[in-house]
Amino acid sequence: MTLASASTDAAVVPRRGGRGLRRFARHRLALIGACTIVFLILAAGIGPYINPYDDLHIDILHRFQPPFVGPHLLGTDQLGRDMLARLEMAGRISLTVGFAAMLLSIAFGTIVGMVAGFYGGLIGSVLMRLVDAVLCFPSIFLLLTLAAFVEPTLFTITVIIAATAWMEVSRLVEAQIRALRDRDFAVAAVALGASDRMIMFRELIPNAIAAVIVAATLNVARAILLESYISFLGYGIQPPVPSWGNMLNNAQEYLVSAPWLAIIPGAAITLAVTGFNFLGDGLRDALDPRLDVR
Amino acid sequence: MSAVLEVSGLSVRFRTDDGVVPAVNDVSFTMGQGETLALVGESGSGKSVTSLAIMRLTSGEVGGRVVLHDTDGATRDLLTLPESEMREIRGSRIAMIFQEPATSLNPVMTLGEQIAEPMRYHRSMGRRTALREAERLLDLVGIPDARRRLASYPHQLSGGMRQRAMIAIALACEPAVLIADEPTTALDVTVQAQILELLRELQERTGMALLFITHNLGVVAEIADTVVVMYAGRIVEKAPLRPLFERPLMPYTAGLMRSVPRLTGLRETLTAIPGNVPDPALLPDGCSFAPRCDHLEAGRCDARVPELDAASDEHLVRCVRWRELAAP
Numbered sequence: 001m002t003l004a005s006a007s008t009d010a011a012v013v014p015r016r017g018g019r020g021l022r023r024f025a026r027h028r029l030a031l032i033g034a035c036t037i038v039f040l041i042l043a044a045g046i047g048p049y050i051n052p053y054d055d056l057h058i059d060i061l062h063r064f065q066p067p068f069v070g071p072h073l074l075g076t077d078q079l080g081r082d083m084l085a086r087l088e089m090a091g092r093i094s095l096t097v098g099f100a101a102m103l104l105s106i107a108f109g110t111i112v113g114m115v116a117g118f119y120g121g122l123i124g125s126v127l128m129r130l131v132d133a134v135l136c137f138p139s140i141f142l143l144l145t146l147a148a149f150v151e152p153t154l155f156t157i158t159v160i161i162a163a164t165a166w167m168e169v170s171r172l173v174e175a176q177i178r179a180l181r182d183r184d185f186a187v188a189a190v191a192l193g194a195s196d197r198m199i200m201f202r203e204l205i206p207n208a209i210a211a212v213i214v215a216a217t218l219n220v221a222r223a224i225l226l227e228s229y230i231s232f233l234g235y236g237i238q239p240p241v242p243s244w245g246n247m248l249n250n251a252q253e254y255l256v257s258a259p260w261l262a263i264i265p266g267a268a269i270t271l272a273v274t275g276f277n278f279l280g281d282g283l284r285d286a287l288d289p290r291l292d293v294r
Numbered sequence: 295m296s297a298v299l300e301v302s303g304l305s306v307r308f309r310t311d312d313g314v315v316p317a318v319n320d321v322s323f324t325m326g327q328g329e330t331l332a333l334v335g336e337s338g339s340g341k342s343v344t345s346l347a348i349m350r351l352t353s354g355e356v357g358g359r360v361v362l363h364d365t366d367g368a369t370r371d372l373l374t375l376p377e378s379e380m381r382e383i384r385g386s387r388i389a390m391i392f393q394e395p396a397t398s399l400n401p402v403m404t405l406g407e408q409i410a411e412p413m414r415y416h417r418s419m420g421r422r423t424a425l426r427e428a429e430r431l432l433d434l435v436g437i438p439d440a441r442r443r444l445a446s447y448p449h450q451l452s453g454g455m456r457q458r459a460m461i462a463i464a465l466a467c468e469p470a471v472l473i474a475d476e477p478t479t480a481l482d483v484t485v486q487a488q489i490l491e492l493l494r495e496l497q498e499r500t501g502m503a504l505l506f507i508t509h510n511l512g513v514v515a516e517i518a519d520t521v522v523v524m525y526a527g528r529i530v531e532k533a534p535l536r537p538l539f540e541r542p543l544m545p546y547t548a549g550l551m552r553s554v555p556r557l558t559g560l561r562e563t564l565t566a567i568p569g570n571v572p573d574p575a576l577l578p579d580g581c582s583f584a585p586r587c588d589h590l591e592a593g594r595c596d597a598r599v600p601e602l603d604a605a606s607d608e609h610l611v612r613c614v615r616w617r618e619l620a621a622p
Binding site: 188189193202206207209 | 349385389399
């Protein structure tokens with residue numbers, strides 16, 4: 001055998017960054033979405049250090065200040081707390097819940113879907129029927145039931161939201177893996193001696209990743225919405241800690257007299273949700289090397 | 295020439311809703327180091343299933359023995375090995391290349407990573423070392439500008455380049471046996487010739503045994519040392535290249551040769567073999583080829599399956615009438 005003698009040149013490591021970034025930048029809406037999200041994250045992250053007002057500081061003398069007129073940029077609420085400060089702190093909570101719930105639900109959903117799709121047969125049937133069973137619960141009731149029994153903290157709310165969001169990911173991944181498993185390159189990988197785990201993680205999942213990423217961004221949006229729901233209904237993040245959802249809850253009594261109390265957190269939710277949806281779209285294109293035009 | 299792979303009495307049966315379908319019956323052959331054995335037959339003759347059974351990649355029930363000789367003289371029957379040990383053999387001792395280079399490469403992995411993959415499974419090489427080795431392999435299979443190509447994705451390559459890349463992947467761990475399942479069928483003729491040339495060259499360098507599966511007799515004439523003709527799951531004729539092409543004994547082989555277009559001589563009419571390969575679930579009682587054979591003799595050909603007769607030391611034929619037909 002003479003296939004020995006490796007070349008001694010410096011290692012060549014292919015880069016995959018550059019082209020994907022360019023494909024992404026071509027996508028106008030995705031860029032806007034990404035900018036919106038970066039803006040929201042920065043605002044929630046460093047905003048409270050810049051803003052002179054505290055989100056929990058009550059100032060009864062200056063309640064219901066409308067936005068853009070006084071020293072409070074976005075006005076104050078019924079207790080005279082600074083809306084901007086509250087919005088920023090609420091953003092921390094809502095975005096954290098959104099991302100954490102997305103990561104949890106994607107990880108769990110992907111693994112369930114991958115195992116079910118790859119092995120099929122009895123394992124696949126059992127897992128997918130489990131998914132169907134969980135899907136049968138209307139998620140908002142499941143959410144409220146769970147929330148009623150569990151003490152609401154950031155962690156438990158994240159877990160509860162993730163528990164209602166992983167099933168669609170499982171279905172999506174299962175369908176993708178089942179189709180990919182029989183493709184020639186998967187068979188070729190078996191013929192090269194790859195183990196099941198290698199085939200799943202190295203060969204199949206990267207081919208399904210575009211769909212998973214899109215689902216992930218949609219899941220962030222969904223988790224933010226769900227957190228708003230349960231906080232709005234009073235089972236979620238407990239006042240005085242603000243979240244975009246419980247800010248809306250407080251606002252409903254003053255919808256006519258002080259509409260900005262509802263409009264401002266509502267706009268934040270809308271911005272975040274649409275931002276993530278646009279981003280998902282752009283990522284799908286950026287992650288698919290087949291769309292590369294040469 | 296020392297034996298590398300011995301296949302004896304290999305059979306593959308599929309259980310279907312319509313009963314048991316025998317796809318491969320009693321197939322035996324031996325491959326020596328550096329030898330090229332061509333497995334020839336029409337679609338449905340069981341040639342691909344045979345190769346998949348050797349790799350233990352078929353879902354059917356496999357019987358018989360597939361003995362792999364290791365370099366240290368030890369032998370192992372692949373059909374009885376535990377799956378984990380079989381996995382170590384796949385890709386490192388026996389590698390395989392497939393018909394469709396377009397779909398056999400992972401579309402979202404770079405060439406470099408795909409070539410590096412088997413080295414990382416079998417030789418636990420690090421990523422950088424494996425990629426350096428991949429560059430050398432790309433060079434070896436004649437892909438120009440190998441370093442830049444490491445970062446290419448499969449869709450950026452032509453069909454011929456992809457097949458070269460597949461060959462590079464298969465050769466990564468220096469297998470003792472390379473199974474090529476119609477590796478040139480999806481390529482155009484000029485590229486076919488290049489790939490055959492490449493395989494022959496690589497075989498000379500590495501001494502690997504090549505099991506070449508094809509339906510194309512032109513390709514067989516180019517590359518094979520020994521030819522095994524399969525029909526309806528059985529070997530019907532087996533001989534070294536020259537004797538087989540000069541004097542095919544089995545009417546089926548002769549028919550196949552008459553149906554190949556030639557460029558030499560006058561323009562003759564091509565003779566097609568009438569009919570189709572029989573459904574393996576509904577094989578006739580006697581010789582499987584009898585219903586399509588010009589030399590059918592009722593009562594003899596359709597009585598029972600003929601034995602594989604030795605016409606000479608190296609020439610086997612499965613036909614009850616080969617002696618009469620061979621006589622001038």
